Amino acid sequence: MSREQLVAETLQVRLTAIRRQLHEQPELSHEEFETTASIKRWLEEAGIRVIDYGLKTGVIAEVGGTRGDGGPIVAVRADIDALPIQEETGLPFASKVPGKMHACGHDFHTASIIGTALLLKEREAELAGTVRFLFQPAEEKAKGAQQLIRAGALAGVDAVFGLHNKPDLPVGTIGIKGGPLMAAADGFVVEVEGRGSHAAVPEAGLDPIVTAAHMITALQSIVSRNVSALDSAVISVTRLNAGTAWNIISDKAVFDGTLRTFGDEVRSVVRERFEQVVHGVAAAFATKAAVKWIEGPPAVRNDQKWAEAAIPIAEKLGYKVIAPIPSPAGEDFAFYLKETEGLFVFLGTDGPQEWHHPAFDLDESALPVAASFFAALADEALHKLSAQSRQGG
Known part of the structure; x- marks a missing residue:
């Protein structure tokens, strides 16, 4: 040897x-x-x-x-x-x-x-x-x-x-x-505040679950319509919590997930559009929303x-x-x-x-x-x- x-x-x-x-x-x-x-x-x-x-x-x-x-x-x-x-x-x-x-x-x-x-x-x-x-x-x-x-x-x-x-x-x-x-790895938590009511009379409340559902759907268009095909980004909603019973419309819904990007400019644009979508959808449904970012590494x-x-x-x-x-x-x-x-x-x-x-x-x-x-x-x-x-x- x-x-x-x-x-x-x-x-x-x-x-x-x-x-x-x-x-x-x-x-x-x-x-x-x-x-x-x-x-x-x-x-x-x-x-x-x-x-x-x-x-x-x-x-x-x-x-x-x-x-x-x-x-x-x-x-x-x-x-x-x-x-x-x-x-x-x-x-x-x-x-x-x-x-x-x-x-x-x-x-x-x-x-x-x-x-x-x-x-x-x-x-x-x-x-x-x-x-x-x-x-x-x-x-x-x-x-x-x-x-x-x-x-x-x-x-x-x-x-x-x-x-x-x-x-x-x-x-x-x-x-x-x-x-x-x-990738840059950011986390997010979105809290949607509505007004609870009996499930049989939803018009008496402001449903945060419906609002959150529209937000989540709209967020999926950010990458396809704001990020070049030559770049890349991922938005994944990984958890949604709301409600306490089958016949009660909750007054709050919370969802969270992660954003992954490879460039500082893309990261900034996607986060800006994320905020606009969340607050815009919230306003359209007469609810309020808050976004908390969990800053990850670049x-x-x-x-x-x-x-x-x-x-x-x-x-x-x-x-x-x-x-x-x-x-x-x-x-x-x-x-x-x-x-x-x-x-x-x-x-x-x-x-x-x-x-x-x-x-x-x-x-x-x-x-x-x-x-x-x-x-x-x-x-x-x-x-x-x-x-x-x-x-x-």
């Missing part, structure tokens, strides 16, 4: 053990205390320096910066939180916590990027700068990225990189593209130059690169890309179910794929940024 094969096999075993330990003990957003402690321990055991940013959960660590000349800083991010889902995989290392599960693969992300840190630590003296690792809490609540930004985790960072596993792609495949990759929009830089790196490692189809799911990695340039990629894991499914799982042979790709990407990014700095000087 060659040294390279031995290193790859050792890495596979180590990262698989880490991923499975995380999988057995999932923790929800803002509750990742044991996960945080475990990540710190694994990193410190490898001699990787952990930086204190005053976080209650989450870990920030660094490798490199040993040349004494400062140099550029690139960040690599993994999310660490789980979901409130009862696991149904039947795996021997299934969640031991009732009602909680790593159903989005954040355990895979964490183990992969720990692998990246281990690989870069081995050649730390050769790095042309510093690699900062962001093990971020609360991605599922879309709060963790902003929390780390406020703590100063992006201070001095020249580029940031991240990943999401993709169950519908085979292991060894990496989805890389510039521009939009994941769209993940990759920098073209980093997409172009990453493709040959992946190919040199022997991985297949595809131009991925953008996902309408949301990702708070988008907040980092509002602060600095960077790249978010899809990494094939050949799983049986999509994200957030109770039977979600993935092929663990993808762990060293992710670790080696991000180690090579971070290393090359430091060299590019360092060269640019010398030329600029």
Whole structure:
């Protein structure tokens, strides 16, 4: 067995053990205390320096910066939180916590990027700068990225990189593209206020259910008549609550759902038209309406130059690169890309179910794929940024 094969096999075993330990003990957003402690321990055991940013959960660590000349800083991010889902995989290392599960693969992300840190630590003296690792809490609540930004985790960072596993792609495949990759994800709650009455005499009241029904129908025309066929958006009403009995017209109806868009202009136009439709229909039925927006992350929009830089790196490692189809799911990695340039990629894991499914799982042979790709990407990014700095000087 060659040294390279031995290193790859050792890495596979180590990262698989880490991923499975995380999988057995999932923790929800803002509750990742044991996960945080475990990540710190694994990193410190490898001699990787952990930086204190005053976080209650989450870990920030660094490798490199040993040349004494400062140099550029690139960040690599993994999310660490789980979901409130009862696991149904039947795996021997299934969640031991009732009602909680790593159903989005954040355990895979964490183990992969720990692998990246281990690989870069081995050649730390050769790095042309510093690699900062962001093990971020609360991605599922879309709060963790902003929390780390406020703590100063992006201070001095020249580029940031991240990943999401993709169950519908085979292991060894990496989805890389510039521009939009994941959607802005907003939630909405609409409250319609009418006037209750006996169901037998509806003319004595103002029916909020009929009003809400007309609103929901009208909202479906916003995308088809306000968004170009070359762009995209989704409005989904997912819940409607009203009424208390079969013979009473309620005085209130509430419905909520989500809006997904890939561009800031489309996002703004659709939200404006949404408000106009809701209030216009309410006025037509002599009712009142209020719209509450649940602000989600903006769209993940990759920098073209980093997409172009990453493709040959992946190919040199022997991985297949595809131009991925953008996902309408949301990702708070988008907040980092509002602060600095960077790249978010899809990494094939050949799983049986999509994200957030109770039977979600993935092929663990993808762990060293992710670790080696991000180690090579971070290393090359430091060299590019360092060269640019010398030329600029």
